[in-house]
Amino acid sequence: MHRTLTSSIFPELTLLLALSILFSGCAASHRSLSTGETEISSKIAALQDSLTGLKPHPDPDEARRVAETAVTHSLRLADAYRVVPPARWHNVLIQVGIRERGLCFHWTEDLMQRLQALGLSSFDLHWGVAHRGSDLREHNSVVITAAGQPFEAGLVLDPWRNSGDLFWTRVDRDAYPWAPLPRDEW
Numbered sequence: 504m505h506r507t508l509t510s511s512i513f514p515e516l517t518l519l520l521a522l523s524i525l526f527s528g529c530a531a532s533h534r535s536l537s538t539g540e541t542e543i544s545s546k547i548a549a550l551q552d553s554l555t556g557l558k559p560h561p562d563p564d565e566a567r568r569v570a571e572t573a574v575t576h577s578l579r580l581a582d583a584y585r586v587v588p589p590a591r592w593h594n595v596l597i598q599v600g601i602r603e604r605g606l607c608f609h610w611t612e613d614l615m616q617r618l619q620a621l622g623l624s625s626f627d628l629h630w631g632v633a634h635r636g637s638d639l640r641e642h643n644s645v646v647i648t649a650a651g652q653p654f655e656a657g658l659v660l661d662p663w664r665n666s667g668d669l670f671w672t673r674v675d676r677d678a679y680p681w682a683p684l685p686r687d688e689w
Contacts, residue, residue, distance in 0.1 A: 565626060610662045656675075
């Protein structure tokens with residue numbers, strides 16, 4: 504049987520491409536606490552500003568503690584989970600048994616626990632869920648509001664989305680359709 508150039512090269516090219524993708528993904532690094540003190544400090548200050556902007560105005564000292572904890576703990580979790588960005592790729596590694604933790608609900612669970620330990624009085628913590636029940640689209644994250652304010656007025660604190668580099672935005676401005684998970688289901 505005569506093989507054409509395309510049929511003889513295609514399997515080799517496919518294998519080479521697959522290996523390139525695999526190894527480039529494994530070589531990618533996530534941000535960590537060694538990222539740089541200035542960059543981390545800037546991120547903490549920006550989150551603190553977002554938190555103090557919630558209505559009614561929460562305690563600035565609590566906002567600082569929340570910002571420091573959320574930003575630095577997210578980076579620590581990335582190290583602990585041995586994250587391989589992007590987040591969806593890391594999810595694949597968990598599904599095939601190469602990694603144990605790092606799905607969005609793991610990040611939410613661990614960040615929530617750390618934030619609850621702060622004993623906040625001018626903020627309320629919520630567990631946000633989007634696309635609940637969907638095997639491929641469900642997403643979980645911490646949502647923080649000023650004390651007594653509705654879930655929709657809060658900020659999403661999402662360490663999963665950028666592989667430990669904390670992402671935040673207002674609930675009503677995010678692409679995800681967030682809803683609160685009842686406390687008895689946390």
